[in-house]
Amino acid sequence: MIRSDSAPSDAPAARWRAWLKPLAGVVAVAAAWTCVVGVWLPDWARPRIEAAATEALGTPVTIAAVRIQPWTLAVEVDGVTIGPRAAPWFTLKQAQTQLSLASVRHLAPVIRRVQLTEPMFWLERQSANQFNISAVMARLTAPSPQPKPDSEPTRFAVFNIEVRDGLLRYTDRVLKQEHRVEQLQVGVPFVSNLPSDIAVDVQPRLQARIDGSPLKIEGKTLPFQEGHRSEVQLSWQAVDVAHWLTAAQPFLPPSVKITPQQGQLDTNLTVQFEQRPAPAVPMLRVAGGLQLSKLSLGLRQAPGLGQVDTGWQLLKVDGLEALPLERQVRVARVALDGLHLKARPMAGGAAPVVPTPSGASDPTSTGTDPVTPWQWSVGALHLAASAVDVQTTSAAPWPRLDRLVLDVKGLDARGKAPAATWQLDVADQHGMHLRADGQVQVARQQVQAKLALDQASVQPWLAPLASSLNLPLAVQKGALSLQAQLSVRLLADPATTSPELASPGVHLSGGSARLSQLHTQATASGVRDQIQLTELAxxxxxxxxxxxxxxxxxxxxxxxxxxxxxxxxxxxxxxxxQWLGMAPARTAPASSRTRHVADIEPDSSQADLPPVTLKLLRCQDCRVEITDQTVNPPALLSLQRTELSVANASTDLRQPLKVDLRTQAQGKGQASFQGEVRPQPLSVQGQIGLAGVDLRVLQSYLDPLLNIRIAGARAQAAGRVQLQDDARRGLSVRYQGRVGLSDLRLQDRVNEADFVSWRTLSLDGTDLAWANGQVNANLGRITLSDFFGRVIINPDGQLNLSRIASREAGAQPKSITTPEAAASAPATPVMASAASVPASAASATAAATATSPMKLRWQGIKLSKGRIDFTDNFIKPNYSANLTRIEGTISAVASDKPEPATVDVAGAVDDGAPLKITGQLHPLGPRLYTDIEGSAKGIELTRLTPYAARYAGYAIEKGSLSMTVHYKIDGGKLEAQNQIFLDQLTFGEKVDSPDATKLPVLFAVSLLKNRRGEIDIKLPISGSLDDPQFSVGGIIWRVIVNLITKAVMAPFSLLSGGGDELGFVPFAPGSAELSEAARTRLDTLAGKLDDRPALKLEATGRADPAVDVPGLRAAHVDRLMRVAKAKSLGLPVAEIGMAPDEKA
Structure with a gap:
């Protein structure tokens, strides 16, 4: 029973005992594996690994601990140090790795995971070419045996590679720099050339802080597959640009000296690479964006600029996509904001310019094959500058730009790409504002622009160029505004039919400009010239x-x-x-200046001038004042309120210009011109007008030549002027219209006494022409009113008129209104010398007229309110007379017509004695014709006392003079009648004068004076003006002398006045009876004596026997015959007369 119960329990025990041995074996093997691999092997391997590593690297290598997980095939190594113990250059806190069993299947190492914790690497540059790891690197780079040519590459696979909290420190003892890469995190999913199914839990990445700036790189790569595709995402944030530029300074050329202050770089890029089969180029793609913010740096010697301080707030590049191996770049947007630039020249002068190496400046000169041009595009470009301040070596600074904004959209370098649009906005520190927009085609290199410049201050922009331009004027104030459309073409366009577009060029259209409130000043020292302008449009x-x-x-x-x-x-x-203080222009040689204007051929430089046209030039409310210091005193030429327009101006000098000028000249005068002007050949046609232009400015130019001073003169003109310059016919000038000179006052330069003046001299209906050296002048209707003249006969007998232009170079001016001291007075009577002038002048005029090509005429001359002040300083004492109230007319006359001018001039002597001149006059014909009658009545003779005292030897106490003259000149023959009537001439005391006549002047005057105290003398004159010895004054003087001589030698002949001799009474021979003729003679003598009661006459009888004796006989016979006849007739004897036939 007992056995039967225990049998079933033995079966499991038996089975357990059957597995116990194998299990024990496994446990024993595992324990052995664990003890060997996990306990013994680490201690055994650690020193050997250290020795091997030390041998390989040539520097001490130590390992603190090695741990192996025998069942997970994981190996941990702690405390690795490489380098001298006192200063190791590499440390590693921990290294972990895990081997995969797939290594057995692939017969190649397959690592599941590699992890490095807190690796620290110290790199030190000890000298220019020596580092602390130089010896190690030399051992590692030593030559190694070459692999067999047909050997395959080593097969391996490493997965899940990680580096955690790494540190890299770089110390440069030469440059005194130190850099740190901290918090280094590296993740590599795998590196393999073997297929494997190992799980990957590590993403490709690289993270670190480089000198404090975080860097992050993530990506993936397949380096051992066909194509070698890789992709990396790069993110480097908050990079200290100033720090890195300082570190890079030693590696830059010596001429580039950068002084960085601040700056931060942030990048976010994706880099892709793929190897493509030949002949295709590999694909390298860079995409992403970056930004550089708050940059501030300085360049000590920037080429061409000198010391430069620049930077910006933000530079941002978005949408970058670049294929550099394919020469393609696309950018979505580039924005640069807050740019500031400040440049100053170096203290020693301009900054050096870096020379371009020979052959490098021209890419086509290298002889290499042409490369494909870059294909690039920028979707949007934005540039905003807050301050641009660039200065050069000039004394004056350039204006600072306070705003510069540029926006461009659609930039594309492809040939068929549409045009990009752009906008520009610029403002400077003085209120200038520039706006521009347009289009740009990169491939065609064409730019279309519409510019609008507003209120640009001219002075700051021109001041830096003053020394290089060397302008005679410096701009002190002014603002420029303009608008225009520009088209810039840098490449020729063979497809176009336009010659301008077929070649590179710049085209401007629709341009307009406004230069307002311009103030300029001459730059020359001591010159005060200036030009101001309200506006130039x-x-x-x-x-x-x-x-x-x-x-x-x-x-x-x-x-x-x-x-x-x-x-x-x-x-x-x-x-x-010189003008504006500049050196005067060189004067052309006299030979070149004598060439005819129309004969001058344009030189090649003028022929090559580009066509320049100006449809309308206007000057409104302009004023020009020119001070001419070439004369003394300086002359001031002034034009005010000028209105000028010139139409159709161009560089083609053959084109006529339409000119309309209206200005206020020399004060309140008005001047105008309307017409056409052609520069070459010279032609001027137009209406000219002058009204009240002050001519006193001419005084400075006339001073060296004249002894007069222009105290007042105003020009008047209104007519048409024509000027033609023809190569064959020469220069011709014609003026038709009215010309006049009003308010004229000519004064003596010495004492400022008035010499000649009038209120108005006008010539209406004039026609003045000059051509081929011939003058054809119609003076029109001449009117002279309110005129005055100062006529002086100087002590030397010369008229003051002859000394108006008698100044010699450098001589002092002479007075023409005051007498000069007489050194010795000539004996020739002044009346003779003075009177001879008209005759001589008339003869000379006639001769000149006969040979002169001048045709001269006038339509009439009208004189009114004239006055002539006459002084004779030739005689002592001096004589003065005033001819006043001169009025009259002279009718038309022409040099080519025989009809003479009718003269009717009246006036007065001293505002009392009337003066009248009438008749006919033709002074312009080939021969002088004159038929002039002149009369003066009641001239006070006492004013002629100086003449009487000098030449007659007596002063005049009273008396008046009236005279009537009739001069007729025809055919060079002079016939003149001079009737002089002296009333109540009474001489005073005798005066001793060497020039006085010795004849009995008082007796002659008594003979000539009638009982009423009157003397009436007729002096006929005749002669030929062609006789050079003929002198009207000389004849008159000789007649007067002969008259006095006749009074002495034949007083009765003088009394007869040219009739019968009154010095005797003839009787018949032998008779005492007066004949009828004798009675008539006695009656005449009685009348003469009765008219001269101051004369006493004594008569004396005289007989001549030779005549009277026969006469007595004849008288006796005659008496006897008459007595006989009386007796026969029974008449008284007294009544009987005898006929001649009865005496026979």
Whole structure:
């Protein structure tokens, strides 16, 4: 029973005992495996690993502990140090790795996991080429046996590679720099060339803080498969750019010296790589974005700029996609905000410019095959600058740009890409505002722009260029505004038919500009010239500038209007003829200046000038003042309130210009011109007008030549002027209209005494022409009113008129209104010398007229309110007389017509004695013709005392003079009648004069004076004006002398007045009876004596025996015959007469 109960329990025990041995064996093996691999092997392997590593690296290697998990095939190594014990350069807190059983299947190492915890690596640069690991690197890079050519690459697989909390420290003793890579986290899913199904729980990544900046890289790669595809995502945030630029400074060229201050870089990029079968290039793709913020750095020697401080708030690049191996780049958006740039020249001068290596400047000169151009595009570009301050070596600073904003959309370098649009907005510190927008085609290198510049201050922008431009004027103030459309083409377009578009160039259209409130000042020292302008407006500008190498430059320029508003120019012409203080221009040789204008051929430089046209030039309310210092005193030329318009101006000098000028000249004078002007050949046609233009400005130019001073003179003109310059016919000038000179006052330069003046001198209906050296002048209707003249005979007998233009170079001016001291007076009577002038002048005029090509005429002359002050200083004492109230007319006369002019002139002597001149006059013909009668009545003789005292030897106490003259000149023959009537001529005391006549003047006057105290003398004159010895004054003087001589030698002949001789009474021979003729003679003599009570007559009888004796006989016979006849007739003897036949 008992056996039967225990049998079933023995069966499991038996089975347990059957498995016990194998299980014990397994446990024993496991225990042995555990003891050997887990306990013994680590201690055994650790020193051997250290020794082997030390041998391989050549530096001490220590391991704190090695642990092996025999059942998980995991190995842990703690406390690894490499390097000298005092300064190890590598430490590792822990390394973990796990082997996979797949290694047995693949017969190659397959590592399931590798994990490194807190690896720390210290790299130290001890000298220029020596590092603390240089010896180790030399051992590792030693040559190793080359593998067999046909050997396969080592097969392996490593999965789940991780580095945790790593540290890399770099110390550069040479550059004194230190860099740290902290918190290094690396994850590599696998590196394998074996297929495997090992689970991957590690993502590709790289994380660290590099000098404090977090870096994160994640990606995946299949390096051992066909194509070698890889993808990496890079994120590096808060990178200290200043730190890294400082670190990179030693590696930059010596000329590049950067002084970084701050900056932060943030990147987020994806890099993809794929190897493609040949001949395709590998695919390398970089995508993502980056931003560089708060950058601030300095460049000590920037090429061409000098010291530069620059930076920005934010540079952001979004949507970057680059295929560099395929030369393609696409960017969605680039934005640069808060840019600031400040550049200053170096203290020693301009910053050095880095030279371009020979051959590097021209890519085509290298001889290499052309490469495919980059294909790039930028979806949007935004640039915003808050301050751009760039200065050069010039003394004046460039203006600072306070705002610069550029926006571009759709930039694309592809050939068929649509044009990009852009906008620009710029402002400077002085209020300038520039707005521009347009399109740009990158492939065609074309830019379309619409510009709008507003209130750009000119002075700050021109001041830095003053020294290089060397302008004679410095701009002190001014604002420029402009609008224009620009088209820039840098490549030729062979498909177009337009010559301008077929070559590179710049085209401007629709341009307009405004330059307002311009103030300029001469830059030369001591020169005060200035030009001010309220506004300069330019409209309708159109231009083409060629950029072709063979014909670079301006090819065309046209302007619709150019308007100067409120121009105020005050200029000075220096003593040497210079303007604005500049050196005077060289004067062309005299031989070249004598060439005819129309004969001058344009030189090649003028022929190559681009066509420039200006449809309308206007100057409104303009003022120009020119001080000419070439004369002394300086002359001031002034134009005010000028209105000028010039139409159709161009560089083609053959095109006529339409000119309309209206200005206020020399004070309140008015000047105008409307017409056409052609520069070449010279032609001027138009209406000219002058009203009250002050001519006193001419005084400075006339001073060296004249002894007079222009105290007042105003020009008047209204007519048409024509000027032509022809190569064959020469220069011709014609003026038709009215011309005048009003308010004239000519004064003595010495004492400012009036010499000549008038209120109005006008010539209406004039026609003045000059051509081929010939003058054809129609003076029209001449009017002279309110005129005055000062005529003086100087002590030397010369008229003051002869000394108006008698000044010699450097001589002092001479007075023409005051007498000069007489050194020795000539003996020739002044009346003779003075009177000889008209005859000589008339003869000379006649001769000149006969040979002169001048044609001269006038329509009439009118004189009114005239006065002539005459002084004779030739005689002592001096004599003065005034001719006043001169009125009259002279009718028309012409040099080519024989009809003489009718003269009717009246006046007075000293406002009392009337003076009248009438007759006919033709002074313009080939021979002088005159038929003039003149009369003067009641001239006070006491004013002639100087003449009487000098030539007669007696002063005149009273008396008056009246005279009537008649002069006729025809064919060079003079016939004149002079009737002189003296009333109550009374001489005073005798005066001692060396020039006085020795004849008995008082006796002669007594003979000539009647009982009423009157003397009536007729002096006939005749002669030939062709006789050079003929003198009207000389003849008159000789007649007067002969008259006095006759009074002495034959007083009765003088009394007879040219009739019968009154000095005797004839009787018949032998008779005492008066004949009828004798009685008539006695009656005449009685009448003469009765008219001259002051004369006493004594008569004396005289007989002549030779005549009277025969006469007595004849008388006796005659008496006897009459007595006989009386007796026969019974008549008284007294009544008997005897006929001649009765006496026979």
């Amino acid at each position: 330019v409209e309708g500008a159109d231009a083409h500038l060629s950029l072709a190498p063979t014909q670079a430059g301006l090819r065309r320029l046209s302007l619709d209007t150019m308007t100067f508003n409120g121009l105020d120019a005050r200029l000075t012409r220096g003593r040497q003829g």
